[in-house]
Amino acid sequence: MTGDGRRPDQGGARAPTGIFGGTFNPVHVAHLRAAEEVAEALGLERMVFVPASSPPHKSGEAADPIAPAELRRAWLEAATAGNPRFCVDPIELERGGTSFSVDTLGEIAARLAPARPVFVIGWDAFHEIDTWKDPATLFARADFAVMTRPPVSDASLRSFLPSCIRAEARVAPDGRSAGYGSAGGVIRLVPVTPLDVSASDVRRRLREGRSVRYLLPERVHDAIVGSGVYGPSPPRRGTGPAPDAPEDR
Ligand code: ATP
Numbered sequence: 001m002t003g004d005g006r007r008p009d010q011g012g013a014r015a016p017t018g019i020f021g022g023t024f025n026p027v028h029v030a031h032l033r034a035a036e037e038v039a040e041a042l043g044l045e046r047m048v049f050v051p052a053s054s055p056p057h058k059s060g061e062a063a064d065p066i067a068p069a070e071l072r073r074a075w076l077e078a079a080t081a082g083n084p085r086f087c088v089d090p091i092e093l094e095r096g097g098t099s100f101s102v103d104t105l106g107e108i109a110a111r112l113a114p115a116r117p118v119f120v121i122g123w124d125a126f127h128e129i130d131t132w133k134d135p136a137t138l139f140a141r142a143d144f145a146v147m148t149r150p151p152v153s154d155a156s157l158r159s160f161l162p163s164c165i166r167a168e169a170r171v172a173p174d175g176r177s178a179g180y181g182s183a184g185g186v187i188r189l190v191p192v193t194p195l196d197v198s199a200s201d202v203r204r205r206l207r208e209g210r211s212v213r214y215l216l217p218e219r220v221h222d223a224i225v226g227s228g229v230y231g232p233s234p235p236r237r238g239t240g241p242a243p244d245a246p247e248d249r
Helices: 029-042 069-080 091-095 101-112 123-127 135-141 199-207 218-227
Strands: 017-022 046-051 086-088 118-122 143-147 177-180 185-190
Touching: 017 029, 017 101, 029 046, 029 118, 029 143, 029 185, 046 069, 046 091, 069 086, 069 091, 069 218, 091 101, 101 135, 118 123, 123 143
Parallel strands: 017 046, 017 118, 046 086, 118 143, 143 185
Antiparallel strands: 177 185
């Protein structure tokens, strides 16, 4: 939400809006940097971070938990505060249950119409999109910005187009973009500064009691470490609920 309580995509935005979904378990510096670079490269007016309530592809387990959704949302809001282009939409938390991007995009696209949202996604997740719910409808509801992520720093879209879109995609000679569909859909490959940071590596370090300083945004480092959700550190006052909230996993 924005500070004045409006939905982030209401209120007259005209330039394209980026929709950046993820588990954000937890948010890390590469999420923020990649989002900033995509927003700059594509001239997005807003980048809306959408934390998943219960992600279908990540189950979490006692040894490697998914933090309670409200905690992941609070960290994301704190981490993105101060960037006027960034905001967080809790749409999937409010809907509850398993979070399917196709449902989220349906709601957001309806609000933004006639503008098409730009679905922002890392190369690794894009590569697996055929396994998501109703992937063809995802492509009907949004354009795509595919961010590079180590080990992929540059490649032709042709080499990793999902099969649900491969037949109709018209890949440009430089491999950086592809058009599809009758509504003028576009997939763009957006090379971003390669930062080999992942939430799973952050969680692993926390489990091992190691430092995660500079891998996490400074604004949320103490809250994430102090929560004790991922690691051996005991929960501290004021860092949110204890990690035993299985209904959110
Ligand atoms: P995990 O390690 O638990 O799988 P993650 O670091 O991939 O988590 P997610 O919340 O699953 O984080 O990612 C949300 C989105 O951000 C995905 O589209 C993912 O590809 C992208 N992303 C995450 N880390 C990077 C990175 N280092 N560079 C570019 N994109 C990234």
